[in-house]
Amino acid sequence: MLDWIIIGAGIHGCTTAAHLAYADPSLTRDKRLLLIDSGPGPLSAWNTMTERVGMKYLRSPGVHHLHPRVRDLFSFAKRNHYYSSHFSGSSKKPSVSLFRHHCAKVIEEMDLTSCFEQAHAFNIDRCGAYWMVDTERGTLFTKRVVLATGTKEHCSLPSWLPAADQGGACHIHQKQEPEPVRPPATVIGGGMSGVQKALDLSRRFPGQVTLALRHPLRVWEYDAAPEWMGGKYRQVCRNTSTFSERRHAITRARRSGSITKNLYRQVQRQQGLGRLEVRQDPIRRVTSRQSHWLLHGSAATWEARAILCATGDQYHPAQNPLLFRLINSCQLPLAPCGYPALAPYSPVWARGLYVSGPLADLAIGPTARNIAGARTAAACIQQEAQHACT
Ligand SMILES: Cc1cc2nc3c(=O)[nH]c(=O)nc-3n(C[C@H](O)[C@H](O)[C@H](O)COP(=O)(O)OP(=O)(O)OC[C@H]3O[C@@H](n4cnc5c(N)ncnc54)[C@H](O)[C@@H]3O)c2cc1C
Structure with a gap:
C-alpha cells in the first residue's frame, strides 16, 4: 500500500512530490510515494515543450520553481556560477537552462526518479478507505492520490x-x-x-x-497581474459566495x-x-x-x-475520459463551470483525493495553472495531509 500516487509528472506533479518529500524524506526513501506519467520521465513534457517553442527565459520570476524554499533557485544559481545573463528583467526571470538544472537538482536531491514509473492511468476508483489506480502495468493501491494531469491531452x-x-x-x-x-x-x-x-x-x-x-x-509581463500571486484571490473568495462569481473573477484576471x-x-x-x-x-x-x-x-x-x-488548449475536465469516469463513479462535486467544486486554498476534491493545475482553478485562482499555482497547491496539499494525519 502506497501513501501517495501522483498522476502526472509535469511541473505540478513534481512540485507536489518535492514539497511532500522535503517535508518527509522517508516518503521517497521508503518508496511510499509513486509518481506516474505516460511520458518517459519527470518533467519530460515540460522539457520537450520549452525546447520545441525555442524558449530562452521563463515568463515567471526566479522565486517560482519546484523547491519549497522560495530563494532556493537564486542560491543554487550562485553556487553553480550562473551569472546575470541567466536572469532577465527586474523580477529575475531565470533562463530555461538554469531552471532545468535547478529542477534536476530538486529531483536528484529527493530521489524522485527512483519513485517514478512510466504508466498511463486509465481508471481511478475508491476502494474502501483507499484509492485504486488502474494502469496498463497493473493496479496500484494508495491512501492518497494527486491529479496533476495538465491540459496537453486536449490540443485541437x-x-x-x-x-x-x-x-x-x-x-x-x-x-x-x-x-x-x-x-x-x-x-x-x-x-x-x-x-x-x-x-x-x-x-x-x-x-x-x-x-x-x-x-x-x-x-x-505575467499571465495574471502580480497581485494575484499574493493574497488577492483570498480576498475575492471572502467577498464572493458562489463558484460562478469565483470563475468570473478568474476569467477576468487571466x-x-x-x-x-x-x-x-x-x-x-x-x-x-x-x-x-x-x-x-x-x-x-x-x-x-x-x-x-x-x-x-x-x-x-x-x-x-x-x-x-499555438491556439491554446480546449480543456474541460469532463472531456478527459479518466476524469469523466472518476467524477461519475465517485459522485465528485462540480461547480457550474464543470470544474471541481473546491474550498478556497483547499485542493481536496474528496477524502484522500487532491488536485493541482487546471483542476485546482477554483481553489487556487488565476495562477492555478502556472508555476506559482503549482507551489501554492503543493503547499496546501502538504499542509492538509499533515493536518489529516494529526
Ligand atoms: C512553452 C510553455 C512555457 C511556459 N512557461 C511558463 C513560465 O515561464 N512560468 C509559468 O508559471 N508557467 C509557464 N507555463 C505554463 C505552465 O506552468 C506549464 O504549462 C506547465 O508545464 C503545466 O504543468 P502541468 O504539470 O500542469 O502540465 P503538464 O506539463 O502537461 O504535465 C502533465 C503530465 O501529466 C501526464 N498525464 C496526463 N494524463 C495522464 C494519465 N492519465 N496517466 C499518466 N500521466 C498522465 C502527461 O503525460 C504530462 O506529462 C508555460 C507553458 C508552456 C507550454
Missing part, C-alpha cells in the same frame, strides 16, 4: 484546417513530435508559445516566416494570449529586419496544394509548407 487544431491531409500542420503543444519545419512557415497565435516559435523560426529561416494573429499583440515586453521588442526587431512578417488577418479558410497550403485571410492569401498552431 482550428476548425478551418481540413481534418484529412494535415501533413505539415500541427499544434505546437501536441504530444506527438511534429514533423521538421520546412519553410515557408506560418505560426498561428499571439501568445507566448506562438511568438517564441515564430521568433525561433525567423532566426532559422529569415524572411520565410509569418506570424498570423486575430488581434494586435497584447503585452503583459491574460491568456499575451506576451512579455521583451518578446514584443524582439518581434519588432525581427520585423524591422525583414525576417518575420506579422499579419493581423484572421484566417478564414485553408486549401491544400500538392506540396504546400494556401492560407486565406480576410485581406490576403499566402503560402505555407508548415502551419504551426
Whole structure:
C-alpha cells in the first residue's frame, strides 16, 4: 500500500512530490510515494515543450520553481556560477537552462526518479478507505492520490484546417513530435508559445516566416497581474459566495494570449529586419496544394509548407475520459463551470483525493495553472495531509 500516487509528472506533479518529500524524506526513501506519467520521465513534457517553442527565459520570476524554499533557485544559481545573463528583467526571470538544472537538482536531491514509473492511468476508483489506480502495468493501491494531469491531452487544431491531409500542420503543444519545419512557415497565435516559435523560426529561416494573429499583440509581463500571486484571490473568495462569481473573477484576471515586453521588442526587431512578417488577418479558410497550403485571410492569401498552431488548449475536465469516469463513479462535486467544486486554498476534491493545475482553478485562482499555482497547491496539499494525519 502506497501513501501517495501522483498522476502526472509535469511541473505540478513534481512540485507536489518535492514539497511532500522535503517535508518527509522517508516518503521517497521508503518508496511510499509513486509518481506516474505516460511520458518517459519527470518533467519530460515540460522539457520537450520549452525546447520545441525555442524558449530562452521563463515568463515567471526566479522565486517560482519546484523547491519549497522560495530563494532556493537564486542560491543554487550562485553556487553553480550562473551569472546575470541567466536572469532577465527586474523580477529575475531565470533562463530555461538554469531552471532545468535547478529542477534536476530538486529531483536528484529527493530521489524522485527512483519513485517514478512510466504508466498511463486509465481508471481511478475508491476502494474502501483507499484509492485504486488502474494502469496498463497493473493496479496500484494508495491512501492518497494527486491529479496533476495538465491540459496537453486536449490540443485541437482550428476548425478551418481540413481534418484529412494535415501533413505539415500541427499544434505546437501536441504530444506527438511534429514533423521538421520546412519553410515557408506560418505560426498561428499571439501568445507566448506562438511568438517564441515564430521568433525561433525567423532566426532559422529569415524572411520565410509569418506570424498570423486575430488581434494586435497584447503585452503583459505575467499571465495574471502580480497581485494575484499574493493574497488577492483570498480576498475575492471572502467577498464572493458562489463558484460562478469565483470563475468570473478568474476569467477576468487571466491574460491568456499575451506576451512579455521583451518578446514584443524582439518581434519588432525581427520585423524591422525583414525576417518575420506579422499579419493581423484572421484566417478564414485553408486549401491544400500538392506540396504546400494556401492560407486565406480576410485581406490576403499566402503560402505555407508548415502551419504551426499555438491556439491554446480546449480543456474541460469532463472531456478527459479518466476524469469523466472518476467524477461519475465517485459522485465528485462540480461547480457550474464543470470544474471541481473546491474550498478556497483547499485542493481536496474528496477524502484522500487532491488536485493541482487546471483542476485546482477554483481553489487556487488565476495562477492555478502556472508555476506559482503549482507551489501554492503543493503547499496546501502538504499542509492538509499533515493536518489529516494529526
Ligand atoms: C512553452 C510553455 C512555457 C511556459 N512557461 C511558463 C513560465 O515561464 N512560468 C509559468 O508559471 N508557467 C509557464 N507555463 C505554463 C505552465 O506552468 C506549464 O504549462 C506547465 O508545464 C503545466 O504543468 P502541468 O504539470 O500542469 O502540465 P503538464 O506539463 O502537461 O504535465 C502533465 C503530465 O501529466 C501526464 N498525464 C496526463 N494524463 C495522464 C494519465 N492519465 N496517466 C499518466 N500521466 C498522465 C502527461 O503525460 C504530462 O506529462 C508555460 C507553458 C508552456 C507550454
